[in-house]
Amino acid sequence: SFGGGPDFDPKYYVDIPLRYSLNETARAFDALPRLQNNTIPPRVLEQFLSQYFELADSNVIADAPKDFNRIPQNFLPLVHNPQVRKWALQIHELWLELSRKISPSVAMNPNKNTLLPLNNTVLVPGARFREVYYWDSYWVIKGLLVSGMTDTAKGVIENLMELAERYGFVPNGARIYYENRSQTPLLSMMIRAVYEKTHDKALLKRALPILLREHAFWTSEPHEVRVRDKNGDEHRLSRFWAHWNSPRPESFTIDTHVARGMNKSRAAQLYHDIATAAESGWDFSSRWMEDQQNLRTLRTSMIIPVDLNAFLFQMEKNVEYFASILGNQTIQTQFASAASDRQRAIQRILWSRKRGQWFDAWLSPNGCSFSENDNKTIVYEWKQKRLTYASNFVPLWAGVLPKGDPRRALVVEALNKSGLVLPAGIATSLRNTGQQWDFPNAWAPLVDMVIEGLDASGIPRGKMMAKAISQSWIRSNYEAYHQVGKMLEKYDATSCGKIGGGGEYNLQTGFGWSNGVVLSLLQKYGWPADKPLFCPDAL
Numbered sequence: 001s002f003g004g005g006p007d008f009d010p011k012y013y014v015d016i017p018l019r020y021s022l023n024e025t026a027r028a029f030d031a032l033p034r035l036q037n038n039t040i041p042p043r044v045l046e047q048f049l050s051q052y053f054e055l056a057d058s059n060v061i062a063d064a065p066k067d068f069n070r071i072p073q074n075f076l077p078l079v080h081n082p083q084v085r086k087w088a089l090q091i092h093e094l095w096l097e098l099s100r101k102i103s104p105s106v107a108m109n110p111n112k113n114t115l116l117p118l119n120n121t122v123l124v125p126g127a128r129f130r131e132v133y134y135w136d137s138y139w140v141i142k143g144l145l146v147s148g149m150t151d152t153a154k155g156v157i158e159n160l161m162e163l164a165e166r167y168g169f170v171p172n173g174a175r176i177y178y179e180n181r182s183q184t185p186l187l188s189m190m191i192r193a194v195y196e197k198t199h200d201k202a203l204l205k206r207a208l209p210i211l212l213r214e215h216a217f218w219t220s221e222p223h224e225v226r227v228r229d230k231n232g233d234e235h236r237l238s239r240f241w242a243h244w245n246s247p248r249p250e251s252f253t254i255d256t257h258v259a260r261g262m263n264k265s266r267a268a269q270l271y272h273d274i275a276t277a278a279e280s281g282w283d284f285s286s287r288w289m290e291d292q293q294n295l296r297t298l299r300t301s302m303i304i305p306v307d308l309n310a311f312l313f314q315m316e317k318n319v320e321y322f323a324s325i326l327g328n329q330t331i332q333t334q335f336a337s338a339a340s341d342r343q344r345a346i347q348r349i350l351w352s353r354k355r356g357q358w359f360d361a362w363l364s365p366n367g368c369s370f371s372e373n374d375n376k377t378i379v380y381e382w383k384q385k386r387l388t389y390a391s392n393f394v395p396l397w398a399g400v401l402p403k404g405d406p407r408r409a410l411v412v413e414a415l416n417k418s419g420l421v422l423p424a425g426i427a428t429s430l431r432n433t434g435q436q437w438d439f440p441n442a443w444a445p446l447v448d449m450v451i452e453g454l455d456a457s458g459i460p461r462g463k464m465m466a467k468a469i470s471q472s473w474i475r476s477n478y479e480a481y482h483q484v485g486k487m488l489e490k491y492d493a494t495s496c497g498k499i500g501g502g503g504e505y506n507l508q509t510g511f512g513w514s515n516g517v518v519l520s521l522l523q524k525y526g527w528p529a530d531k532p533l534f535c536p537d538a539l
């Protein structure tokens with residue numbers, strides 16, 4: 001509905017293509033009649049929209065990828081239960097609903113579209129998310145590989161690489177209003193997933209210079225910061241940082257409401273921390289707030305996040321690996337050393353042996369000195385904020401602790417006792433703030449990283465936990481699918497089949513990463529013929 005009702009979504013309006021030129025549209029808008037309080041009557045505005053704007057999806061074309069087969073060859077060989085197979089095939093079929101080609105009109109008329117042109121098939125998350133998203137694509141690719149759609153997966157990577165060539169980083173999503181920030185950097189993991197399936201060296205050759213550029217983006221100021229450990233040794237770690245200090249166009253009305261009553265410079269700082277939270281993928285969460293219930297106290301850009309640094313460690317290891325395959329010794333050595341520096345920094349700054357997990361470090365805006373190596377660079381003071389979030393366990397997945405390291409057992413135990421492991425997956429945090437990246441929501445990407453981390457830990461208890469979490473997650477997704485008829489963006493970890501909620505927009509359906517995670521977990525663990533799929537209490 002238009003005019004600020006419960007279903008009003010500002011993103012819808014910034015996504016519609018213009019029918020005429022920007023100038024012509026602006027002139028017509030300025031000429032609209034206003035009420036005494038300078039607002040435009042809703043009906044006049046609606047008429048203006050239908051006259052001057054195209055339909056929302058008129059710049060994309062539904063696409064059936066060539067490598068899609070209704071029954072893929074060798075599909076889920078370990079799934080023996082017919083009910084599970086039937087559902088998995090329904091999920092597989094959803095790739096058709098989420099596949100789009102960008103209309104040539106987008107490249108021809110960039111000023112009439114906020115959508116960015118892309119040459120290959122685009123896989124969107126679903127519903128309001130009508131464009132490709134950076135970190136979502138990793139779990140979409142995992143699912144596409146299970147579906148035997150390797151060429152489509154390569155096309156998704158090629159799209160992201162084209163964006164990275166254009167901007168020097170992969171933007172949050174393929175819209176012009178996402179150009180000011182990136183998102184959780186998982187491009188190297190996507191490339192590794194496809195390489196492990198195809199052994200396609202040409203892909204690695206094409207990707208290597210792009211990954212070097214992406215790495216430089218995350219390891220230069222303002223993303224990179226310097227800190228000293230207790231012994232006085234200096235380390236470099238990274239943070240999220242959007243180049244934006246206005247309301248997000250896709251959430252304009254929401255952001256201006258959050259910043260109401262603030263002076264200009266305080267509001268600009270808040271808008272920056274809002275966009276920075278969007279770069280983290282955790283928009284929004286108590287994780288970034290000074291006062292955990294108050295969005296107005298976001299400090300995202302002054303936090304060194306555990307997960308970001310774990311992802312960058314993984315990127316460094318992947319580049320080292322790709323360079324070794326391509327026979328590029330210089331890069332191999334350079335990235336081996338970057339990875340070991342980051343591993344040391346993560347352990348010295350973010351690790352807590354006592355708590356068996358890693359915590360985000362909060363930078364002090366006032367307490368800082370200058371680097372001894374170069375007396376212009378700031379070295380921040382910092383403090384770990386010891387709160388429980390699913391992100392505290394991402395380094396286990398990223399392999400920050402080497403194989404056989406006894407600290408892995410501490411992490412498994414800490415996760416087991418954390419309160420995050422619930423009957424229907426992994427809660428994002430322990431705090432219910434009404435924000436979507438908090439309790440009780442459980443998100444497919446976090447659940448997948450926790451499961452994969454536990455499974456790879458080499459600790460028998462961790463392996464058992466991984467399997468049990470996978471089963472409860474699949475059951476919960478199925479139960480919700482059975483009720484709603486759709487795959488969802490997020491679920492509620494407290495009860496099997498319960499749907500997620502909270503946040504600034506309504507619960508979305510589709511849904512790329514949820515589909516990818518169910519398929520990849522079914523590929524990994526299978527499902528015996530006699531194991532029931534419904535929630536335990538529904539049996």
Ligand SMILES: OC[C@H]1O[C@H](O[C@H]2O[C@H](CO)[C@@H](O)[C@H](O)[C@H]2O)[C@H](O)[C@@H](O)[C@@H]1O
Nearest residue numbers: 125129133136172248250278281282283
């Ligand atoms: O429109 C509000 C915000 O929506 C996006 O964030 C959420 O959806 C993404 C797509 O599934 C997901 O990647 C992200 O983790 C979610 O929080 C978008 O990424 C934000 O930039 C945007 O402001």
